[in-house]
Amino acid sequence: MNATFKNDVDLGLSAPTKYLPSKYFYDKKGDALFVEIMNMPEYYLTDAEHDIFKNQTLNLISALKINKTINFDLIELGAGDGIKTKELLKTLKQLGFKFTFIPVDISQNALNNLEKTIKKELPYISMNTKQGDYFNVLEDIKWFQKPKVILFLGSNIGNLKDGKAKEFIHKLSLALNVNDKVILGADLIKPKSIVLPAYNDSKGITKRFNINLLERINRELNANFDLNNFKHQPEYNEKEGIAKSFLVSTKKQNVEIGALNKTFTFYKNERIHTENSRKYNDTIIEDITKVSKLKIIDKLTDSKNYFADYILEKTAE
Template structure:
């Protein structure tokens, strides 16, 4: 049994305002459902960032100040299947840039698949996958003299509350050298009619994705959640710029988690907060960057102005 999972579920359900960590969405079923989410018409994020990588790869190369003759390492945090990144890799390869691709992920399975697909589709690209913690790998790379370019895409930073996003940026900053650059993908603030359907699609895939977390707790911790007694409900206002997902109890009920030897009471309408997705603009990102040495030096957006990839550079304070 995953002891961290057990501990985190206990902490979350025991809190005055119940929460479940979004990182636990991703078991085998959750992984498959998220692939479905990324391909559904309402989920604009993946397509919007892919638009930038496919149609503006020369602009990306220029914004990152890459030189064909200067060796650099292209490091991707949470690389996944690398679909977007391969557009950039191909452009760099076609123009004979001297680089190595270093994807980092906690999933060994994802890295093996990525290495295989890059070898097949882009046989000239040097790839050196690294499994583990982002910052441990970056700390090793920091010792080298050549430039490091870090990709952190998909608005993954938006899953962190602002306070933790600031901590992430400061740790990232500490593991880079002066002159190293970061390509940070973020979802832009936009109207409710665009954002909410991305988290509440017509086919109910996102609902199943959220409810699968309760199924996982039932299976792994011996709980008795009745999935029919919880509704998926996202909330978003353009003024705040933060989308939140909740599972809402439809009645007064008690859920027992056998492995914890505990029961948790839910009142009708009580929420479990499962996910946060922050949306950004220049002002919010500047606040997140705070007193770090990472400074915005460029910004590219997709054709519909839904998503942005910011280029940051570590500078002398």
């Protein structure tokens, strides 16, 4: 049993406003469901960033200002299936850059799958996988000796509240050396009509993805959540620019979690907050990065201007 998972579930469900950390979506079933989500027509984020990586690869590489004669580490935080990154890997190799690809993910299952596909599709890529969450892995990255390019794509930064995002960017900055680079993927603020369907698709895949978190608690922590007694409820406030996901109890009910030796009461319409997905503009990104020594040196957007990849550089100041 994962003791951290157990403790985080206890903390979240004991809070006055119940919540569960979104990082626990990603078990084997959750990984597969998220791949389905990324392929949904409503989920524009993947296609938008893929557009940048596929059609502006040379511009992306140029913006990084990498010294072609020096071997560097290309470290991806939250690598997932790596579909966008493969476009970059192929072009870097074709252009003769020397690097080691280091994908990092909280899901060992995701890393195993990625390693298989990289070995099959890009067998010439030097690769070392690393399992863990972002904050913990930063401590290890700090000691890597070679120049670093960090990929933090998919607007994963948006899962963090602004205060936590600032803390993360600050710690990321501390883990880098002067002139190291970051590609920070950020979903841009858009109308509700575009954003909300991405978290509430017509086939109900996002619902299954959220409900799977309760199923995981049942399986790993010996709980008795009745999955039929919870519904998926996404919300998006255009002015605030934050999409939020909730699991909502459809009735008053008690849930036992055997591993905690506790019973939790849920009232009708009581919500469990499962995820934030913040949307950005230049002002918000500048505010998040100003606490660090990471400075914006370039920005690439997709053809619809839905998504941006910001290029950050660690400065001496």
